[in-house]
Amino acid sequence: MNPYYILDTMAISAGVHKSFDCTDCHNSEYKTYPHKSDLKLQPLSTCLDCHGGDASFAKYKFEEIEKEFKKSVHFKVYGEYFNCSKCHSQHTYVATARNSTNVLDIVDYNNKMCLSCHNDMKKYKLVSGHANPKLVVIHDWLPNQELHFRHVRCIECHTEVRDSLMVSHNILSKDHASKKCAECHSANSKLKASLYKYQNLQKRTEKGTISSLLTNSSYTIGTHQSPLLKLLSILIFLAVLSGIIIHSIFRIIKKKK
Amino acid sequence: MGTSEKIYFYPLWLRIWHAFNALGILTLIITGISMQSSFETAIIGFNTVVNLHNIAGILVFISYLLFFTGNLVTGNGKYYLMKIKGFFKNLTKQGTYYAWGMFHGQKSPFPLSEKRKFNPLQKISYLLVMYFAVPIVIITGIALLFPEIIIDQTWGLSGVFLTAILHSTMGFLISIFLIIHLYIASVGKSPLDNYKAIISGWHHL
Structure with a gap:
């Protein structure tokens, strides 16, 4: 049997739609098993059919996501055929970025969405019609590639940051992906507006760790210094400088006498 | 001051090592500060700065190995040895001289000679820098060159982050040392005398 047709019931019961019956979305004929093969060809509701224009989902901004998605390369190249479920499985989706306490989990979950096609020859070719480029090879220019892949999401470089959206x-x-190190590795890091903008996440991680004292985001060279140490270093530097200036003034006065 | 009152303090190999090390450390400090502040539009780009920092770091590591083994093998190490007896008293004596004595015509409490190249304050600061701060900065620096070898999480913090904090803290202390080192060097026979000495090798007493 085609493995893509088998659903992981454990994953469904952990997902956002866990309280649904299959037939809430699917035709009632799905109650018979095995399902008739032509059932798969029946059109299904789209995400917006339920989530759009509903005040209870307003905070997720589905309409804005739709608008943004329509600007994306996925929509431009593949059109309506490329829908939300290509990345977000309706059956198993978990809102990791909103609920996880661990940045690495968010990164891992998010990247797996991209990799499920971009690192899968069959699925990639099914949608695009050509072979998938080798990710390790095309990211060859990126220093510490493995570390970057584990600590930041693909979308950090491959999307345009939009402040009003979580993701x-x-x-x-x-061609438009960001390739400049300083976009993240700078005081004005792009990551602050993307991966680390989940303030609730920061609050969650602060609990019971010394991280709130030292830092509240992850490591990007330097910039990510703890504010405490930064202040301390400026004070020490100024103290040393004034010490030297005062000492020199005394030496000059003494010499003139 | 006569010409007889000078000693050949710094042999050629030492001066070359000192200059090489100084250039390396200066490069590291400048590129280090540049990375810390991560100017997005730097004169030389971030990538170049990182590469420069890496290369200079490796050179200073080699230079440190020369320093370390050199001090073990040759007699140069003896200038760094400190007496336990009167340890703090001697430090205070030298400190008081810089803060008070030298303005009141007092003689240096630890005049330099063939046998004594450094006063107690010099010794302690050189020891702390060369046998504490520099080794830590080298070890953490090597770890950051190969970040995959660093432990992922400790005390709820990223291991890379802690290593980087330690690295930049030590780098900062070394920079502070450098500033004081350069300033104190101007307290000599004449303000420029000690700078000339580390170039020519001859130190005026």
Whole structure:
């Protein structure tokens, strides 16, 4: 049997739609098993059919996500055929970025969405019609590649940051991906507006650790210094400098006498 | 001051090592500060700065190995030895001289000679820098060159983050040392005398 047709019931019961019956979305004929093969060809409701224009989902901003997605390379190249479920499985989706306390979990979950096609020859070719480029090879220029892949999401470089959305959905074509180290490794790091913008996440991680004292985001060279140490170093530097200036003034006065 | 009152303090190999090390450390400090502040539009780009920092770091590591083994093998190490007896008293004596004595015509409490190249304050600061701060900065620096070898999480914090904090803290202390080192060097026979000495090798007493 086609493995893609078998659903992991454990994963469903952990997902956002766990309280649903299959037939809430699918035709009632799905109650018979095995399902008739032509059932799969029946059109299904789209995400927006339920989530759009509903005040209880307003905070998720589905309409804005839709608008952003329509600018993305996925929509531009594949059109309506490329829908939400290509990345977000309706059966098993978990809102990790909103609920996880661990940045690495968010990164891992998010990247797996991309990798499920971009690192899968069959699925990638089914959608795009050509072979998938080798990720390790095309990211060859990126220093510490493995570390980057584990600690930041693909979308950090491959989307345009949009402040009003939790997760930017405008996935850019590869020519527009950011390739400048300083966009993240700077005081004005892009990551602050993307991966680390989940303030609730920061609050969650602060609990019971010394991280709140030292830092509240993850490591990007330097910039990510703890504010406490930064202040301390400026004070020490100024103290040393004034010491030297005072000492020199005394030496000059003494010499003139 | 006569020409007889000078000693050949710094042999050629030492001066070359000192200059090489100084250039390396200066490069590291400048590129280090540049990375810390991560100017997005730097004169030389971030990538170049990182590469420069890595190369200079490896060179200073080699230079440190020369220093370390050199001090073990040759007699140069003896200038760093400190007496336990009167340890703090001697430090205070030298400190008081810099803060008070030298303005009141007092003689240096530890005049330099063939046998004594450094006063107690010099010794303690050189020891702390060369046998504490520099080794830590080298070890953490090597770890950051190969970040995959660093433990992922400790005390709820990223291991890379802690290593980087330690690295930059030590780097900062070394920079502070450098500033004081350069300033104190101007307290000599004449303000420029000690700078000339580390170039020519001859120290005026």
